[in-house]
Amino acid sequence: FTACEPNILMMRSYEVNMKKSGTSAPYVELDEIGISLDMVLRRTQVATPEMKKLALKQPKAAKIGKTKNVTHDLAGSKLATVHMTKQNLEEMPQSRMKGSRKQEDGEFKKKKRKVKEDGDAEKEDEEEEEAMETS
Numbered sequence: 001f002t003a004c005e006p007n008i009l010m011m012r013s014y015e016v017n018m019k020k021s022g023t024s025a026p027y028v029e030l031d032e033i034g035i036s037l038d039m040v041l042r043r044t045q046v047a048t049p050e051m052k053k054l055a056l057k058q059p060k061a062a063k064i065g066k067t068k069n070v071t072h073d074l075a076g077s078k079l080a081t082v083h084m085t086k087q088n089l090e091e092m093p094q095s096r097m098k099g100s101r102k103q104e105d106g107e108f109k110k111k112k113r114k115v116k117e118d119g120d121a122e123k124e125d126e127e128e129e130e131a132m133e134t135s
Contacts, residue, residue, distance in 0.1 A: 011037040 002010045013034035021027040047055065069081040 007041045009039040009041070011035075011039070 002012070004010060012032060014030045015033045017029040017031060018026040019029060069083075071079045073079055
């Protein structure tokens, strides 16, 4: 839309054609396409206050109420704040590492080891059990 004179409003549609030129910037050419309209404003009349009020009236169903804790950023995406109660971490099931699990009778599981030729593996197992019991 282009307003030329106080009473004329022109509507035009253009196609942009970029052509090669001798420089790094292309040569831009505009070609008129589609419908061209020249509108002339011939008379103006200001509405009465009652008529203006009636014309600007919006139905109650069309009005959207503000929702709590919801905002929109410049990109138009919706941001919301969620309020939750504090969680009791003692009651929540937690995954434990395999090494810290206990057997049903309360003792730690023994690691399966290959038996060395000179019998040192049994001594090492006993030492590990004692270290676990003290910690």
